[in-house]
Amino acid sequence: LPQKTWSSATRFRWSQSYYTAQDEWALDSIYIGQQCPNMCSGHGSCDHGVCRCDQGYQGTECHPVAALPSTIMSDFENQNGWESDWQEV
Numbered sequence: 001l002p003q004k005t006w007s008s009a010t011r012f013r014w015s016q017s018y019y020t021a022q023d024e025w026a027l028d029s030i031y032i033g034q035q036c037p038n039m040c041s042g043h044g045s046c047d048h049g050v051c052r053c054d055q056g057y058q059g060t061e062c063h064p065v066a067a068l069p070s071t072i073m074s075d076f077e078n079q080n081g082w083e084s085d086w087q088e089v
Helices: 037-042 079-085
Strands: 044-047 050-053
Touching: 037 044, 037 050
Parallel strands: none
Antiparallel strands: 044 050
């Protein structure tokens, strides 16, 4: 895109001039702009090639601030401990 069109508010409209009630179409994975490192790991937005990370994520690729759990410490037999063993996602 020409530089004068760069804006966080630039909008695009896709339209289909003719269709019937049986027609279907969709857009998938549309991104227009400079690519961010690792597409911000899915936890941020890309602003002219720089990741703007969601809360709880940081760095050039939006990695979690706190390490994610890597083990399960439950045998799934006792429901009473589930609240303390598991975080809400």
